[in-house]
Amino acid sequence: MANAIVWFRNDLRLDDNPALRAALDAGLAPVCVYIHAPDEEGDWAPGAASNAWRHRSLAALDAELRKRGSRLRLFHGPSHATLETLVDTCEAEAVFWNRRYDPAIEARDTAIKRDLRESGVRAESHNGALMLEPWSLQTGQGGPYKVFTPFWRKALTELNLPETWEAPRTLPAVDTGPSGVALDDLQLAPTLDWDTGFWTFWDPGEAGAHEALDVFIDGALRGYRASRDRPDQAGTSRLSPHLHFGEIAPWRVVAALEAERNASTAPDINAYVRELGWREFAHHLLHHFPKTPAHNFNPRFERFPWARVQPAALDAWRQGRTGVPIVDAGMRELWHVGWMHNRVRMIVGSWLCKHMRIHWREGAHWFWDTLVDADLANNTLGWQWIGGTGADASPYFRVFNPVTQAQKFDPDGSYIARWVPELAELPVPLRFSPWTDPDLLKSVAPDYPVEPIVNLAAGREAALAAYQASR
Numbered sequence: 001m002a003n004a005i006v007w008f009r010n011d012l013r014l015d016d017n018p019a020l021r022a023a024l025d026a027g028l029a030p031v032c033v034y035i036h037a038p039d040e041e042g043d044w045a046p047g048a049a050s051n052a053w054r055h056r057s058l059a060a061l062d063a064e065l066r067k068r069g070s071r072l073r074l075f076h077g078p079s080h081a082t083l084e085t086l087v088d089t090c091e092a093e094a095v096f097w098n099r100r101y102d103p104a105i106e107a108r109d110t111a112i113k114r115d116l117r118e119s120g121v122r123a124e125s126h127n128g129a130l131m132l133e134p135w136s137l138q139t140g141q142g143g144p145y146k147v148f149t150p151f152w153r154k155a156l157t158e159l160n161l162p163e164t165w166e167a168p169r170t171l172p173a174v175d176t177g178p179s180g181v182a183l184d185d186l187q188l189a190p191t192l193d194w195d196t197g198f199w200t201f202w203d204p205g206e207a208g209a210h211e212a213l214d215v216f217i218d219g220a221l222r223g224y225r226a227s228r229d230r231p232d233q234a235g236t237s238r239l240s241p242h243l244h245f246g247e248i249a250p251w252r253v254v255a256a257l258e259a260e261r262n263a264s265t266a267p268d269i270n271a272y273v274r275e276l277g278w279r280e281f282a283h284h285l286l287h288h289f290p291k292t293p294a295h296n297f298n299p300r301f302e303r304f305p306w307a308r309v310q311p312a313a314l315d316a317w318r319q320g321r322t323g324v325p326i327v328d329a330g331m332r333e334l335w336h337v338g339w340m341h342n343r344v345r346m347i348v349g350s351w352l353c354k355h356m357r358i359h360w361r362e363g364a365h366w367f368w369d370t371l372v373d374a375d376l377a378n379n380t381l382g383w384q385w386i387g388g389t390g391a392d393a394s395p396y397f398r399v400f401n402p403v404t405q406a407q408k409f410d411p412d413g414s415y416i417a418r419w420v421p422e423l424a425e426l427p428v429p430l431r432f433s434p435w436t437d438p439d440l441l442k443s444v445a446p447d448y449p450v451e452p453i454v455n456l457a458a459g460r461e462a463a464l465a466a467y468q469a470s471r
């Protein structure tokens with residue numbers, strides 16, 4: 001049996017893995033490799049939380065491969081040269097991989113594919129991450145979509161999801177070629193154990209992804225439409241890091257949900273699939289507007305008077321010490337868990353970009369380093385949306401009031417009490433705005449800021465004035 005390199009990247013799974021399947025369908029024995037090359041990711045080398053996740057996910061993938069008689073070989077980049085060496089030393093006829101869509105990676109992969117083909121090697125990339133390729137939909141005028149609703153309406157008419165595919169129970173063992181380096185040599189795991197809190201919440205790897213999906217289907221799916229906005233409840237699937245690392249295919253998620261469809265679950269399933277649609281839209285935008293991770297989608301914001309960054313104020317936001325409980329709860333959840341509820345991502349983002357008037361890029365970079373689901377397409381869309389600078393965005397003049405947001409989405413203050421425990425002794429209404437009773441606040445939580453770092457009303461007015469001035 002001849003060999004093929006299967007180059008794993010953000011597709012750290014065996015089931016529903018089109019590249020692995022292509023190698024097997026071609027009658028080739030897969031040599032499974034992962035190449036660590038963060039300097040090839042342009043300005044967006046993976047952050048610390050992402051690396052911590054990847055370390056465990058690679059270990060899980062290797063364990064799954066070994067159960068089947070194969071193994072994962074790990075290498076340091078550069079990717080191009082490493083693949084060429086592997087083709088020679090493993091006597092491989094072909095290289096298969098699943099596509100990634102980050103601009104720097106797309107450019108790199110295009111060059112690698114061209115060069116491999118020119119040297120007579122079969123080089124093939126597949127879609128392992130999305131329900132629709134980012135370039136597959138066009139507006140009536142022939143351009144990219146910039147608004148989600150028409151994009152998704154069109155996408156629903158074009159969706160043709162693949163059947164799910166189970167990887168074989170055994171895979172050929174290939175002995176030729178280098179065995180690679182040890183996982184620890186990639187230095188992905190943190191040297192200080194700041195991530196210990198993560199692993200009570202998460203189980204990286206394909207089995208963990210399947211488990212998270214099962215938990216969601218047995219629990220939060222029913223009622224998702226309403227509870228997805230409630231950070232005080234386990235109302236969402238928490239599949240985002242699993243989807244980002246490709247530990248589960250989106251079409252497997254949809255197939256599992258569709259199996260539950262009936263008159264009562266249909267609204268929740270439709271709402272969930274629509275959220276997956278935002279993920280598709282984010283990749284569509286990133287593909288067509290590759291500069292948006294660093295530049296405002298809406299060019300008029302190039303003139304916007306963002307505030308000069310005060311390091312102490314930015315640190316207060318990052319560390320959850322702004323004096324606004326729902327903002328601080330979100331930022332502390334992020335630090336402890338590597339994840340934050342979507343509603344709270346919007347609240348902390350609005351606070352940063354509007355009340356503090358700090359450029360959304362600062363927020364995007366902090367999320368990039370601290371989120372286990374950090375994803376260039378989704379993070380860019382999320383920050384440009386909440387910053388008001390994006391394609392289909394919340395307008396800049398819509399300034400979230402963090403007190404009314406907390407009252408609405410954390411009505412008994414339990415999310416705040418969980419992540420800002422020093423405020424748990426306060427009566428519920430005061431947990432939303434503790435500065436309104438400074439004496440009680442000082443007696444209950446002497447170390448908590450007595451007032452917000454930006455006055456709510458004044459910050460809102462200043463943001464709106466800056467917006468007006470830049471029009």
Ligand SMILES: Cc1cc2nc3c(=O)[nH]c(=O)nc-3n(C[C@H](O)[C@H](O)[C@H](O)COP(=O)(O)OP(=O)(O)OC[C@H]3O[C@@H](n4cnc5c(N)ncnc54)[C@H](O)[C@@H]3O)c2cc1C
Pocket residue numbers: 228236237238239240241243244275276277278279280282340341342343345346349367371373374375376378379380381382383386
């Ligand atoms: C400022 C900001 C930054 C964000 N950064 C990221 C990021 O780096 N990575 C990331 O995956 N998501 C990001 N999001 C989107 C969203 O917050 C997360 O996808 C969601 O909270 C993940 O939780 P879940 O899996 O339980 O979501 P669920 O509600 O269970 O949704 C299911 C899946 O749909 C997708 N999805 C849901 N909402 C969105 C959305 N608004 N945009 C794109 N895809 C979505 C995700 O893949 C998610 O796993 C960001 C949102 C904001 C406002």
